[in-house]
Amino acid sequence: MFAVIVIFRIKPEQIPRFIEISTENARNSKLEPGCRAFDVIQLNGDPTSFRFYELYDDEAAFKAHQTTAHYLTWKAAVEETQAERRVGERGIVVS
Numbered sequence: 001m002f003a004v005i006v007i008f009r010i011k012p013e014q015i016p017r018f019i020e021i022s023t024e025n026a027r028n029s030k031l032e033p034g035c036r037a038f039d040v041i042q043l044n045g046d047p048t049s050f051r052f053y054e055l056y057d058d059e060a061a062f063k064a065h066q067t068t069a070h071y072l073t074w075k076a077a078v079e080e081t082q083a084e085r086r087v088g089e090r091g092i093v094v095s
Contacts, residue, residue: 001036001093002059006052006086014081015047021081022052025074029054032068034061048083055093062090 010018022040029038037055056062065071078086
């Protein structure tokens with residue numbers, strides 16, 4: 001399995017918008033072949049801090065995800081919600 005973790009810091013006034021567009025993206029992503037999980041997590045103690053946890057069959061499924069209409073719509077909209085540039089990490093699930 002191929003895992004992706006993305007770290008976000010969101011402008012306080014943009015939190016509702018970020019949640020709206022990101023949960024829509026997650027809902028649609030879960031319908032994709034090869035996507036096993038897509039969670040949007042808001043951290044306790046810091047409402048501006050979010051994580052995505054995404055799980056795919058393989059890297060090819062993740063790359064296919066990045067070409068979908070819902071991902072491209074999310075990507076265009078999310079930029080204005082961020083307080084700083086997002087950071088993504090990718091890896092293989094070993095356990």
